[in-house]
Amino acid sequence: MKNYPLIRYALLVGTFFFLLLPSNSALAAGKLNYYCSAQEDWCQLMARGFEKETGVKVNMTRKSSGETFAQLKAEARNPKGDIWWGGTGDPHLQAAEEGLTVAYRSSMASELNDWALSQAMSADYKTVGIYSGALGFGYNKDLLKKNNLPAPACWKDLTKSIYKGHVQMANPNSSGTAYTTLATIVQIFGEKDGFNFMKALHKNINNYTKSGSAPIKAAARGENTIGIVFLHDAVKQAVKGFPIVAVAPCEGTGYEIGSMSIIKGSRNMKEAKMFYDYALKANVQSKALEVNSFQVPSNKNAKTSSKAPKLSSIKLIEYDFQKYGSNAERKRLLKKWDADVGSLPR
Numbered sequence: 546m547k548n549y550p551l552i553r554y555a556l557l558v559g560t561f562f563f564l565l566l567p568s569n570s571a572l573a574a575g576k577l578n579y580y581c582s583a584q585e586d587w588c589q590l591m592a593r594g595f596e597k598e599t600g601v602k603v604n605m606t607r608k609s610s611g612e613t614f615a616q617l618k619a620e621a622r623n624p625k626g627d628i629w630w631g632g633t634g635d636p637h638l639q640a641a642e643e644g645l646t647v648a649y650r651s652s653m654a655s656e657l658n659d660w661a662l663s664q665a666m667s668a669d670y671k672t673v674g675i676y677s678g679a680l681g682f683g684y685n686k687d688l689l690k691k692n693n694l695p696a697p698a699c700w701k702d703l704t705k706s707i708y709k710g711h712v713q714m715a716n717p718n719s720s721g722t723a724y725t726t727l728a729t730i731v732q733i734f735g736e737k738d739g740f741n742f743m744k745a746l747h748k749n750i751n752n753y754t755k756s757g758s759a760p761i762k763a764a765a766r767g768e769n770t771i772g773i774v775f776l777h778d779a780v781k782q783a784v785k786g787f788p789i790v791a792v793a794p795c796e797g798t799g800y801e802i803g804s805m806s807i808i809k810g811s812r813n814m815k816e817a818k819m820f821y822d823y824a825l826k827a828n829v830q831s832k833a834l835e836v837n838s839f840q841v842p843s844n845k846n847a848k849t850s851s852k853a854p855k856l857s858s859i860k861l862i863e864y865d866f867q868k869y870g871s872n873a874e875r876k877r878l879l880k881k882w883d884a885d886v887g888s889l890p891r
Contacts, residue, residue: 576602577816578625580617582610582632582721583803584758584781586836591630594832595823601816609756610636610721617645617808624810627817630824633721633757634664634674635728637804638870641671646806649818653825653844661843664802667867675824676803676833676840679793679859680722680729683761683779687788688770697771699795700730704745711770712749713760716887718879721801722757726773727878728869729799732862743886750891765789775801776854777839784837784852797860803840 577595581588585607592603608616610632617640620626629637629646640646648670654662661674682703689696694711697703703712715723731739751769754760760772761779765787772779779791805824807817823829830847833840839853868874 575813575816576604577813577820578627579603579605579820580613580626580629580808581605581607582613582629584778584836584838587833587838588631590832590836591824591829594829595820598823599816599819601819609715609719611717611719611724612755614640618643621645621809624808624812626808627811627813628805628807628820630805630820631675631803633725634672634802634804634866635724635870635875636721637672637806638664638668638866639872639875640806641668642870642872645809646671647809647811649807649821651818651822651825653822656827656845657825657843658845660802664804664866667870672804672806673821673825674802674843675805675830676838676842677800677856678775678777678803678840679800679854679856679861680725680774680798681776681779681791681793681859682771682773683764683776683782683789683791684771685764685767685769685788686790688764688767692770694770696790696792698792700733700742700798701796703749703771703773704742706749708749708771710749710751712746712773713752713754713763713769713771714746714750714773715755715757715759716753717882719755720757722775723753723773724875724879725799725801727882729862729864731878732799732865732869733796740881740885743882744889747886747889748891753887761789775840776859780839780852780854781837784839791854793854793859795860797862799864800856800861802866 588607592605596603614636650670664674717723717727730742758778761774763769764772765782776791782789811817827844827846830842830844834850839850
């Protein structure tokens with residue numbers, strides 16, 4: 546009888562520590578380390594939507610595709626990320642080639658467009674297409690008028706001396722958009738003439754940015770006149786009310802297949818696969834319209850904005866993803882660009 550106080554005390558202490566433990570649902574929810582190379586608002590939309598639907602806590606890092614690829618290489622021995630979503634497909638293909646990502650065949654594959662599945666098959670399913678968009682440029686029509694400049698319609702127009710200091714693009718070492726630009730120019734004009742084009746363009750560049758969409762954002766703010774970007778990024782600024790005009794170059798242009806990959810050595814593989822399946826759903830891809838992202842979605846049943854650039858009306862080249870998505874070709878082209886273009890004075 547005299548031991549009752551001790552028993553009651555032990556029960557109280559046990560109850561207290563039990564309440565401190567996380568619930569079974571919290572333990573089951575898990576977490577996901579998510580690397581995103583799309584626009585910040587779209588990255589956040591995907592992260593928060595996945596959290597709401599699954600209860601999984603998402604830790605997000607947003608960087609350009611070139612920067613994320615470099616991070617995956619740096620972390621290869623001790624991976625910190627679980628999934629990489631968005632950004633141009635070339636670095637995703639390069640990551641697959643280097644064994645930085647793992648194969649996964651989603652149950653959503655039957656709902657995807659052929660170009661998205663082709664991206665997956667070319668990498669032995671270590672990546673998959675999630676959206677597509679054409680390359681081009683956009684200009685601030687008010688600044689053109691203010692500076693008495695004609696509207697550019699072709700790639701070669703951008704090398705004219707009248708546009709000196711009025712053009713901006715990203716650095717191809719950090720930006721997937723800019724690497725796609727470099728690979729596109731080489732495929733349109735041939736390597737010799739393509740690099741001569743890049744040298745002539747270099748004279749007109751006012752700044753090489755880290756992010757591929759930064760040049761058109763600067764144009765929207767009135768800090769730059771012409772930005773070389775994916776057309777959907779130019780359309781996004783126009784829809785916001787800025788005086789931006791999107792241009793599909795007359796010579797033809799390349800395009801991207803924005804991609805998604807599961808990182809090799811993921812510590813949260815179950816959650817990574819859950820996100821992979823989630824991101825390929827039609828209703829999830831349709832949510833891109835909520836943040837004015839105007840890419841063409843990979844799910845055939847997803848909604849596409851009427852304001853999105855119509856790929857069927859653009860002169861697209863037969864972009865060689867296999868060649869320019871290879872690690873060796875990327876290294877070679879970037880090394881040549883650094884030596885022949887990036888090192889030149891402006």
